[in-house]
Amino acid sequence: MRIAMIGSGYVGLVSGACLADFGHEVVCIDKDPEKIAALNEGRMPIYEPGLDALVAENVRQKRLAFSTDLKPAVAGAQAVFIAVGTPSRRGDGFADLSYVYAAARAIAEALTGYAVVVTKSTVPVGTGDEVERILREARPDLDIGVASNPEFLREGAAIGDFKRPDRIVIGAEDARAAAVMQEVYRPLYLNQAPILFTGRRTAELTKYAANAFLATKITFINEIADLCEQVGANVQEVARGIGLDNRIGSKFLHAGPGYGGSCFPKDTLALVKTAQDYGTPVRIVETVVAVNDQRKRAMARKVIAACGGSVRGKRVALLGLTFKPNTDDMRDAPSLSIIAGLQDAGARIVAYDPEGMEQARPLLQGVDYAEDAYACAEGADALVIVTEWNAFRALDLARLKAMMAAPVLVDLRNVYAPDEARRHGLRHVGVGALASRD
Numbered sequence: 001m002r003i004a005m006i007g008s009g010y011v012g013l014v015s016g017a018c019l020a021d022f023g024h025e026v027v028c029i030d031k032d033p034e035k036i037a038a039l040n041e042g043r044m045p046i047y048e049p050g051l052d053a054l055v056a057e058n059v060r061q062k063r064l065a066f067s068t069d070l071k072p073a074v075a076g077a078q079a080v081f082i083a084v085g086t087p088s089r090r091g092d093g094f095a096d097l098s099y100v101y102a103a104a105r106a107i108a109e110a111l112t113g114y115a116v117v118v119t120k121s122t123v124p125v126g127t128g129d130e131v132e133r134i135l136r137e138a139r140p141d142l143d144i145g146v147a148s149n150p151e152f153l154r155e156g157a158a159i160g161d162f163k164r165p166d167r168i169v170i171g172a173e174d175a176r177a178a179a180v181m182q183e184v185y186r187p188l189y190l191n192q193a194p195i196l197f198t199g200r201r202t203a204e205l206t207k208y209a210a211n212a213f214l215a216t217k218i219t220f221i222n223e224i225a226d227l228c229e230q231v232g233a234n235v236q237e238v239a240r241g242i243g244l245d246n247r248i249g250s251k252f253l254h255a256g257p258g259y260g261g262s263c264f265p266k267d268t269l270a271l272v273k274t275a276q277d278y279g280t281p282v283r284i285v286e287t288v289v290a291v292n293d294q295r296k297r298a299m300a301r302k303v304i305a306a307c308g309g310s311v312r313g314k315r316v317a318l319l320g321l322t323f324k325p326n327t328d329d330m331r332d333a334p335s336l337s338i339i340a341g342l343q344d345a346g347a348r349i350v351a352y353d354p355e356g357m358e359q360a361r362p363l364l365q366g367v368d369y370a371e372d373a374y375a376c377a378e379g380a381d382a383l384v385i386v387t388e389w390n391a392f393r394a395l396d397l398a399r400l401k402a403m404m405a406a407p408v409l410v411d412l413r414n415v416y417a418p419d420e421a422r423r424h425g426l427r428h429v430g431v432g433a434l435a436s437r438d
């Protein structure tokens, strides 16, 4: 099957490479010439484990190609995916659909015969209807299908998620479009990945409901963590105690600095806006958004408190900048709010991240970057673990203590047991438990 993927970012590139790996002929399109030039030279524009090898193999097999030229890729394709960005619109937080609609207009000009145009981007309910209107208005001559196929992959584990998904959701309004989509995912169907066929609007809303639920789970345990700190309980044990209940499940119950990233912040906000527009506010999600925003700022105050109430003139070292490990994605990362809060309070910031520093540089002013975790900790008045990269899980705590100006470890991901840190002379301030005393 011939497939065109419009947008070659985290989702488009991974989806395109995986679909090629299933045996389809895929052309990934992007309007960013630098991105396409890099891909054509075998360089990945993003960091995603395993992606370079998957891309190289499928390019070698001539099933995967990259171009800025949408027209020849769309002409003759049976499925055309839209995987462009849908960031928050400046001002009101609603999803900015201008990239999706621009892609739809470009696709309309390029279509030559029956094709299913599939929205893979996360889009508010009704976007598929508008995409269909754009296509039909531009090309009344054409027979087309318009489907919704939201993507659930996680950055850092994207290839595994795409190839072994918990489920595939396909929103299609007619049997012909549904049949094409079934053919796209036939290799997974053979693997018995559950495929849910729904109406288009249902598929669109399913994606937002999933992200809002996960964001709610994280925010819930974060508030329980705050309560644990006040009452002398331990949030990790509470999380385990509730997570072993099958009705609750243990995933997304890790207390931390608040959710960030390219999806949860904008998707929760967009769901709130959609629900308000329809006169059925989702008050739980509204609260989740507000609590999470406050939490990111509160983490800077936590560091300041750990430093004795002031960081003015102090050197604060941050380990991890990306919103989670195994990605270079800095969009809405909690580190950005934490650093801003610390800088406002007069701290000097030094940071290290295994993959995120290149993307972080344009977003942060006045930050020094270190070459590794130890160089970062050198002379620091506090070391703050913001992102739980594997490289930070087995640090030599005695060595850190010896090189730091003050032995304060603020562990926002609860990577280290307080006792272990104390044994090595560090004062451990975690999340959701009493801080160690010395």
Ligand SMILES: NC(=O)c1ccc[n+]([C@@H]2O[C@H](COP(=O)([O-])OP(=O)(O)OC[C@H]3O[C@@H](n4cnc5c(N)ncnc54)[C@H](O)[C@@H]3O)[C@@H](O)[C@H]2O)c1
Residues within 6 Å of the ligand: 006, 007, 008, 009, 010, 011, 012, 029, 030, 031, 032, 035, 083, 084, 085, 086, 099, 102, 103, 106, 120, 121, 122, 123, 151, 152, 153, 154, 155, 262, 263
């Ligand atoms: N990143 C994730 O983990 C993730 C997971 C699930 C769903 N999503 C959703 O998938 C969508 C894409 O997210 P992303 O993280 O891949 O975004 P991204 O910003 O990494 O990539 C989007 C790409 O689309 C390109 N583009 C924009 N308009 C174009 C056009 N008209 N023609 C060709 N290319 C165009 C951009 O240049 C960019 O490279 C969003 O709606 C997002 O919410 C993302």
